[in-house]
Amino acid sequence: MMLFSDGASSVRVPAFLKDKRKETSLKEFHRYRTMAENQTGKKLKTVRIDGGGEFDNGLMEAYCADRRITIEKITPYSSSANGMAERGNRTVIEGVRTFLGESGLPRSFWAEAAATFTYVDNFVPTARFPDHVPIKYWSCKRQDMSHLRPFGCRAWATLPESRREGKLARQAVECKLIGYMGRRGYRLWHPPSRTFMESRDV
Secondary structure, eight states: OEEOOTTTTTTTEEEEEEEEOOHHHHHHHHHHHHHHHHHOOOOOEEEEEOTTTTSSHHHHHHHHHHHTTTEOOOOTTTGGGGHHHHHHHHHHHHHHHHHHHHOOOOOOHHHHHHHHHHHHHTTSSOSSSSSSSSSHHTTTSOOTTOOOTTTTEEEEEEEGGGGSSTTOOEEEEEEEEEEESTTOOEEEEEETEEEEEESOOO
């Protein structure tokens, strides 16, 4: 997992990489930059990286030079110089451990737990900025938290009429909530069929 942390708002966004090749990492960075600039209306000006090969390479340098993005490189083995990222990683790991422990879901759900934890945590003020909600500061919009639910809680997904077996058949199936599609819906796990589902009607 790669974790992007915005220095201005404290918003965190995880990325789940299929490999550690520099091309894969740059593709995820491009996706994050595009999303961040679209949502905030601001241009990314500076990126801080450690000495890892995923970003400390010519491909990343050329990408940033073309877009006038300044690269700040952290001194190798100096985690204190990159405190925000280090704290962010530690917070997410602790959150994943808690989510999996309380939900009873197996460790194989770690990526869903990490994505959901960071999504929810972006609604919580930080020690650095105790007076503002990160996602509100990021988007400059009031945020509705009424859709938030505990990770792994029981959820009933309404079945579309095409999947119902007659008028008297059940209209919903019991699942476990494992994530969000923004405020548009939920990601669910249906244990009997071992399938993932996305639904607005939950």
